[in-house]
Amino acid sequence: MTELKRVAAAECGDYLPENVQRAVDAVLDSLGGIQSIVPRNAKVFVKVNLVREMSPDKCGTTHPEVVVALCNRLLTVTDSVTVGDSCAGLYTKGMLGAVYSKCGMTQVEQRTAARLNQNFNTVTAQIDGVALSQCELTDAFMSADVVINVGKLKTHTFAGYTGAVKNLFGLIPGLVKVEMHSRFPDLPDFCNLLCDLERYAHGKIVLNVIDAVWGMDGEGPTNGTPKFIGQIIASADAYAADAVAVSLFCNDPLSMPVLQTAVKRGYIQADLSDVDFDFAAWRRCFISDFKAVQTVSSGFFDDRSPLIRKLAKKLLTQKVHPDSTCRGCGKCARHCPAQAIKIVRGKAKVNQSKCIRCYCCQELCPFNAVRLKKSLAYVIARRISGKKVKSDAPKK
Numbered sequence: 001m002t003e004l005k006r007v008a009a010a011e012c013g014d015y016l017p018e019n020v021q022r023a024v025d026a027v028l029d030s031l032g033g034i035q036s037i038v039p040r041n042a043k044v045f046v047k048v049n050l051v052r053e054m055s056p057d058k059c060g061t062t063h064p065e066v067v068v069a070l071c072n073r074l075l076t077v078t079d080s081v082t083v084g085d086s087c088a089g090l091y092t093k094g095m096l097g098a099v100y101s102k103c104g105m106t107q108v109e110q111r112t113a114a115r116l117n118q119n120f121n122t123v124t125a126q127i128d129g130v131a132l133s134q135c136e137l138t139d140a141f142m143s144a145d146v147v148i149n150v151g152k153l154k155t156h157t158f159a160g161y162t163g164a165v166k167n168l169f170g171l172i173p174g175l176v177k178v179e180m181h182s183r184f185p186d187l188p189d190f191c192n193l194l195c196d197l198e199r200y201a202h203g204k205i206v207l208n209v210i211d212a213v214w215g216m217d218g219e220g221p222t223n224g225t226p227k228f229i230g231q232i233i234a235s236a237d238a239y240a241a242d243a244v245a246v247s248l249f250c251n252d253p254l255s256m257p258v259l260q261t262a263v264k265r266g267y268i269q270a271d272l273s274d275v276d277f278d279f280a281a282w283r284r285c286f287i288s289d290f291k292a293v294q295t296v297s298s299g300f301f302d303d304r305s306p307l308i309r310k311l312a313k314k315l316l317t318q319k320v321h322p323d324s325t326c327r328g329c330g331k332c333a334r335h336c337p338a339q340a341i342k343i344v345r346g347k348a349k350v351n352q353s354k355c356i357r358c359y360c361c362q363e364l365c366p367f368n369a370v371r372l373k374k375s376l377a378y379v380i381a382r383r384i385s386g387k388k389v390k391s392d393a394p395k396k
Helices: 017-030 064-074 093-102 106-111 166-171 176-183 187-201 238-246 257-264 279-285 306-316 331-335 360-364 376-384
Strands: 005-011 044-047 081-084 122-126 134-138 146-156 160-162 205-217 225-235 319-322 341-344 347-350 370-373
Touching: 005 017, 005 238, 017 064, 017 205, 017 225, 044 064, 044 166, 064 081, 064 106, 064 146, 064 205, 134 176, 146 166, 160 166, 160 238, 160 257, 166 187, 176 187, 187 257, 205 238, 225 238, 238 257, 319 347, 319 360, 331 341, 331 360, 360 370
Parallel strands: 044 081, 044 146, 146 205
Antiparallel strands: 005 225, 122 134, 146 160, 205 225, 319 370, 341 347
8 A cells, every 4th residue: 555645734924933933833733743753862954945145035045934943843852953055056164154144044043053054074975876876965964863855946947846856956065066967967867866866865854844935936946036825835755745836836746857757766656646635625725827937848858869859958948048137257157067158258158059958057147147048949849748838727
């Protein structure tokens, strides 16, 4: 008999401390209480989403109020709670210090007995997955007894969506992420990488929480638009949590590439029959005007030849184009896995023939100067692959 994956959700109308605490307490209680989730005196690592230096009001990172509320409860069972992430860029004390400050995470240390991670060592882990055999991971994760994975509900221009599973990409330290994008430029391979990470980590991850009070739609995960959603979602299972979160804006949550891959690998049922959640009642929370990312199905070209897949990637994916607001800071060029960007006369210039369409430049640009342009072939492929360009409206 298939074990059911329980998911809990609680409404939360804003980030006022008392309201967030109430919602966090509600999902924890629904899952059995913090005492049943975290062993007493365990060394806990709270893995948040701090993709880059962004203030909480931009809605691109885990809100500090959610982390404070979780830490308040964690500290009732243990006095060893560390909060952190490996953002894009250097994995150093100086880099993360600036990110902690800008993202509001310093509030966690100021208001609780939890501590921000200052361990920037890495460990080579034997993954033995479908895409990964081994990979460098942060020692903050590796040395913890248990992990709380706290993602943010956002669109993602490459993967379609980021929440619980995609947040685990942050277990890979700093610039090693650039290497991973270079090694796995195709979406199906990248999704297998994410599932490999989740399978390696899931035995240590006792809870996945998605901050969906305010999320991001449009060109996420950093350059989209803040979107009120009003929910906190939690589950011991990352795929189940993501399926529930995606159901807030998409009629078919398993259309998301990472969840498609999870179905193929047997981690979640194609009909979601193994998810213990009232999806019918959840329909009342559906956000019909959510601007979803337009991705071609990860499995659309699986049975084509390598040549066809290469041509399809070139013709059918959105191209990146820095616009006139580019200030030539060079961050995109320094972090481009394919080294396809140069700064020419104070502006970023993209070599489209070298670009692997990972969209790291769009994700990391501090000035929101990178735009994505669709081709006619892209729109046609979207229709053939069975996806609508706009987010689905709820069925009557």
